[in-house]
Amino acid sequence: MDASAIEKKWSTRWADARAFEADPDPKREKRYVTAAFPYPNSPQHIGHARTYTTADIYARYLRLKGYNVLFPMGFHVTGTPILAMAKRIAAKDPDVLGVFDKIYGIPPSQAAKLTEPRALVAHFSAEIEQGMREIGYSIDWRRKFYSYDEKFNRFIQWQFRKLKELGYLVKGEYPIAWCPSDKNAVSAHDTRGDVDPDLDNVTVIKFAVSAGESLVVTTYRPETVYGVTNIWLNPKASYVRAKHGKETLILAEEAAKALDLQLGLAITGKIKAEDVLKMGAKNPMTGETVPVWPASFVQPGVGTGIVMSVPAHAPLDYLALRDLGKEGMRMPQVVSLKGYGAAPAKEAVERLGVKSQDDPKAEEATEEIYTKEAHEGIMHAGEFKGEHVSTAREKIAAKMAKGGSAFPIVTISNGPVQCRCGATVVVNILKDQWFIDYGIPGWKDKAKECLSGMKIIPEKTRSEYLYTIDWLKTRPCTRAAGLGTKFPFDETKMIEALSDSTIYMAYYTIAHLLADVDVAKLDDKFFDYVLLGKGKGDARMKTLRDSFLYWYPVDSRHSAGDLIRNHLTLFIFIHAAILEKRLWPRQIATNGFVLMDGAKMSKSMGNILPLRKAIREYGADIIRFSVVSGAELSTDTDFNRTVADGVRSRLALISRLVDESRKKGPAQHGRIEKWLLSRLNRKIGLADQLYEKLAIRDLSLQIFYDVVSDLQWYAKRSKGGANLHDFFTKWVVLMAPFMPHYAEEYWELLGGKGLVSFAPFPAPDESKVDDTIERGEELIRRVHGDIEKISALIKKKPARVTVYAASEWKRKLYSMAKANPSFEALMKAAAAEKMPMKDVQNVAKQIMKNVHSLALPLSQDEELGALKDAEAFLSAEYSCPVEVLPEEKAKHDKAKSSLPDKPAIVLE
RNA sequence: GCAGGGGUAGCAAAGCCCGGUCAAAUGCACGGGACUUAAGAUCCCGCGGCUUAGUGCCUUCGAAGGUUCAAAUCCUUCCCCCUGCACCA
Numbered sequence: 002m003d004a005s006a007i008e009k010k011w012s013t014r015w016a017d018a019r020a021f022e023a024d025p026d027p028k029r030e031k032r033y034v035t036a037a038f039p040y041p042n043s044p045q046h047i048g049h050a051r052t053y054t055t056a057d058i059y060a061r062y063l064r065l066k067g068y069n070v071l072f073p074m075g076f077h078v079t080g081t082p083i084l085a086m087a088k089r090i091a092a093k094d095p096d097v098l099g100v101f102d103k104i105y106g107i108p109p110s111q112a113a114k115l116t117e118p119r120a121l122v123a124h125f126s127a128e129i130e131q132g133m134r135e136i137g138y139s140i141d142w143r144r145k146f147y148s149y150d151e152k153f154n155r156f157i158q159w160q161f162r163k164l165k166e167l168g169y170l171v172k173g174e175y176p177i178a179w180c181p182s183d184k185n186a187v188s189a190h191d192t193r194g195d196v197d198p199d200l201d202n203v204t205v206i207k208f209a210v211s212a213g214e215s216l217v218v219t220t221y222r223p224e225t226v227y228g229v230t231n232i233w234l235n236p237k238a239s240y241v242r243a244k245h246g247k248e249t250l251i252l253a254e255e256a257a258k259a260l261d262l263q264l265g266l267a268i269t270g271k272i273k274a275e276d277v278l279k280m281g282a283k284n285p286m287t288g289e290t291v292p293v294w295p296a297s298f299v300q301p302g303v304g305t306g307i308v309m310s311v312p313a314h315a316p317l318d319y320l321a322l323r324d325l326g327k328e329g330m331r332m333p334q335v336v337s338l339k340g341y342g343a344a345p346a347k348e349a350v351e352r353l354g355v356k357s358q359d360d361p362k363a364e365e366a367t368e369e370i371y372t373k374e375a376h377e378g379i380m381h382a383g384e385f386k387g388e389h390v391s392t393a394r395e396k397i398a399a400k401m402a403k404g405g406s407a408f409p410i411v412t413i414s415n416g417p418v419q420c421r422c423g424a425t426v427v428v429n430i431l432k433d434q435w436f437i438d439y440g441i442p443g444w445k446d447k448a449k450e451c452l453s454g455m456k457i458i459p460e461k462t463r464s465e466y467l468y469t470i471d472w473l474k475t476r477p478c479t480r481a482a483g484l485g486t487k488f489p490f491d492e493t494k495m496i497e498a499l500s501d502s503t504i505y506m507a508y509y510t511i512a513h514l515l516a517d518v519d520v521a522k523l524d525d526k527f528f529d530y531v532l533l534g535k536g537k538g539d540a541r542m543k544t545l546r547d548s549f550l551y552w553y554p555v556d557s558r559h560s561a562g563d564l565i566r567n568h569l570t571l572f573i574f575i576h577a578a579i580l581e582k583r584l585w586p587r588q589i590a591t592n593g594f595v596l597m598d599g600a601k602m603s604k605s606m607g608n609i610l611p612l613r614k615a616i617r618e619y620g621a622d623i624i625r626f627s628v629v630s631g632a633e634l635s636t637d638t639d640f641n642r643t644v645a646d647g648v649r650s651r652l653a654l655i656s657r658l659v660d661e662s663r664k665k666g667p668a669q670h671g672r673i674e675k676w677l678l679s680r681l682n683r684k685i686g687l688a689d690q691l692y693e694k695l696a697i698r699d700l701s702l703q704i705f706y707d708v709v710s711d712l713q714w715y716a717k718r719s720k721g722g723a724n725l726h727d728f729f730t731k732w733v734v735l736m737a738p739f740m741p742h743y744a745e746e747y748w749e750l751l752g753g754k755g756l757v758s759f760a761p762f763p764a765p766d767e768s769k770v771d772d773t774i775e776r777g778e779e780l781i782r783r784v785h786g787d788i789e790k791i792s793a794l795i796k797k798k799p800a801r802v803t804v805y806a807a808s809e810w811k812r813k814l815y816s817m818a819k820a821n822p823s824f825e826a827l828m829k830a831a832a833a834e835k836m837p838m839k840d841v842q843n844v845a846k847q848i849m850k851n852v853h854s855l856a857l858p859l860s861q862d863e864e865l866g867a868l869k870d871a872e873a874f875l876s877a878e879y880s881c882p883v884e885v886l887p888e889e890k891a892k893h894d895k896a897k898s899s900l901p902d903k904p905a906i907v908l909e
Numbered sequence: 910g911c912a913g914g915g916g917u918a919g920c921a922a923a924g925c926c927c928g929g930u931c932a933a934a935u936g937c938a939c940g941g942g943a944c945u946u947a948a949g950a951u952c953c954c955g956c957g958g959c960u961u962a963g964u965g966c967c968u969u970c971g972a973a974g975g976u977u978c979a980a981a982u983c984c985u986u987c988c989c990c991c992u993g994c995a996c997c998a
Contacts, residue, residue: 464912647936878953
């Protein structure tokens with residue numbers, strides 16, 4: 002049977018048997034496994050499959066261990082990307098349609114139907130669910146929900162009322178990137194070229210030109226105000242006077258419009274650039290009046306559209322002066338910088354050979370000077386002389402602000418950014434922004450307590466959680482638009498996407514039981530009872546409460562490592578805030594990404610491999626195995642054809658052997674079968690521990706790659722003789738979490754009862770673990786390889802091979818060496834035993850090489866037993882007679898060189 | 910800058926916590942051989958250098974020092990790379 006037939010057969014069986022629909026069973030211990038639910042704005046690719054496969058492997062492992070396991074799945078549709086994408090499809094955006102067509106395989110005709118957000122959600126969620134079914138995730142699909150479902154909304158609103166009661170919700174001002182035309186918050190997916198607007202705090206300094214009227218400049222470096230020689234503005238831009246409170250500010254028209262939302266400016270009239278150029282502006286710190294000059298580098302849309310000139314420390318300012326032919330003027334030094342003179346900007350410009358203010362190299366010079374001065378600069382002028390620039394900067398800004406000659410604004414540092422609608426994105430200050438205040442000390446302590454009680458996989462990421470817990474402060478929890486849940490205290494706003502997905506795992510435990518409960522009943526009393534045990538509930542509510550208490554807490558939460566900084570830490574915070582301690586999560590496991598042929602998958606590279614396509618091409622089990630087995634959990638892993646092909650060809654060998662084992666008669670249990678079973682039973686106990694630790698890479702090496710290479714050796718050694726039924730009935734269960742479809746198929750072929758998905762995890766049979774057999778087999782392998790090597794070295798095929806196992810007295814020397822760990826001592830002891838001293842010397846020399854870690858060898862009889870067992874095999878391998886003899890029966894001088902664990906080999 | 914994670918043979922990647930069995934697992938790539946009419950698949954051997962009937966020696970695990978009988982592994986200093994620094998799913 003081919004892979005896809007097997008996969009189809011078993012996924013159908015699982016579905017028909019409702020195998021993974023888990024219900025509370027007080028008689029059985031439970032385990033609750035969840036993975037971050039997907040955001041359905043695209044099909045999932047093999048990278049997504051890594052997290053889910055890891056979670057599924059763990060869930061399947063726990064089932065083998067006898068637990069009642071719940072692994073549910075839902076869809077996160079909260080937020081704006083889906084809205085933005087729907088809009089772009091409606092606008093026939095060629096980029097989006099191109100990605101749909103080329104990467105997702107959705108032709109434009111079909112894409113045209115996806116202009117409604119809900120249609121998009123329906124399409125991609127169905128696609129993702131289908132993929133998850135095809136790859137064999139053991140999900141209880143009854144519990145599926147979407148984060149915009151009405152009942153889920155009720156649950157989330159309850160959550161927020163709890164947070165409010167606890168005093169964790171606060172209201173305040175907040176700067177955001179904003180489209181003045183759409184009147185909406187803007188993030189990367191709303192902008193042309195998917196630019197993420199970066200907000201930055203900058204200082205505006207007022208240079209008075211007359212009473213109550215100032216030119217306003219923007220700067221990142223207020224400390225350089227002491228070195229201003231002039232003011233720059235762009236002669237081609239238009240300027241305005243604008244009322245700001247009682248004062249009048251002069252700034253670029255474009256800037257005034259952008260800053261209006263932030264500052265509340267009233268434009269009172271235009272003013273020509275040439276008129277501003279005639280003004281003199283008074284430096285608020287030095288009292289000096291400086292001229293206003295033209296410069297092309299000044300962008301009217303950035304900041305106030307006017308800048309101050311500090312030629313000693315700003316390459317662009319120096320260049321603009323030079324362009325005007327004024328490079329000879331005085332350039333006051335403000336900052337001293339090691340390795341530079343009084344005018345570092347000038348030095349950098351000259352060294353880099355920057356031609357003019359319009360030369361792209363100017364940026365390089367700016368980068369150099371700004372970074373160095375910020376980190377290493379010492380104030381050279383002003384009242385903070387001698388202080389580090391890094392600390393003086395804030396003090397100077399604060400001092401000017403206090404004196405009324407400066408104020409902070411927020412700008413878009415990577416601007417200008419265009420909204421998709423065409424408007425330039427500006428900064429808006431939201432006055433009534435709601436936040437969750439993760440900075441509350443008592444709450445932080447609880448979060449840390451929760452973390453310290455949790456198993457974190459990999460353990461080395463724990464510090465990242467701790468760091469994030471400490472670092473989180475107030476975090477906005479609402480947005481103006483998006484799908485999801487309305488904010489209960491201001492229904493014009495939507496709850497933000499990360500804030501509505503922190504305790505949704507609790508919702509899965511009751512989701513399917515809410516089907517015939519009226520939405521209106523899902524009030525605070527309802528959730529208080531079901532989730533907190535407060536108040537009274539009817540019989541139905543009691544069932545829900547029981548279900549919740551049965552499944553909670555979450556035993557293992559899975560996601561990619563990038564969510565530690567946000568989702569996973571919020572998950573800890575909100576659980577710690579709302580639920581009792583016994584219901585706090587027990588474990589988090591995070592994984593790295595999947596690379597495609599060594600490169601990061603991205604839409605722009607076009608190297609995204611959609612999951613369903615990958616399944617069609619390689620098969621579900623091969624994909625499952627390939628995306629998790631290549632690297633340790635925490636590091637990125639590479640997916641490429643050779644990996645998948647390698648898994649496939651190994652699987653083919655196993656399929657063949659399973660098939661043979663089914664047909665053949667009873668097991669022979671010769672030496673080689675015993676060896677295989679010994680190896681396997683040794684691995685079982687180890688595998689159990691590795692599963693528990695989610696050491697998936699190690700597991701895959703141990704129970705797949707190693708086992709395959711054992712089987713390869715077995716196949717050679719046994720010459721296709723025996724029956725591996727006993728071996729496979731154990732191994733198939735071990736492997737079932739990784740490759741559930743093939744495992745079921747093998748299980749059935751081997752006559753296993755029921756589904757292997759629910760078979761008991763094999764118990765290691767210690768009586769089958771046999772060191773002597775394993776070491777004997779290693780010896781055979783080594784002898785086999787050595788014959789090959791010698792034969793190649795002497796460039797001759799042997800006509801006859803004799804193998805001599807070393808005498809017993811040589812072995813005795815090994816144990817004697819333990820007590821006499823030096824050459825002299827050993828020789829002495831051997832002399833006392835009346836050993837043949839000439840030969841002893843040679844052996845003792847060998848022993849002394851690694852006397853610190855000496856393993857005792859097999860006995861001569863044991864070696865002979867193993868080697869004689871392989872006589873026929875070796876003889877067939879080299880098509881010549883092979884004889885195994887004890888050293889004592891030597892017919893050849895070389896036999897003397899035999900050592901324990903290293904028989905002498907004579908080729909003739 | 911701050912925080913975290915890394916630098917190992919052609920590539921990827923284990924080992925490092927708990928020093929010796931480490932010229933260093935494993936996979937891929939590569940070279941040689943077996944099988945085959947041939948190719949592919951499969952199997953065996955090799956894959957730092959020199960050397961040898963399966964061996965032995967020398968030089969390696971970012972760099973430089975140190976501790977130790979012994980260091981990829983412990984300590985010190987330095988260099989380099991990656992990720993995050995926020996409201997975005």
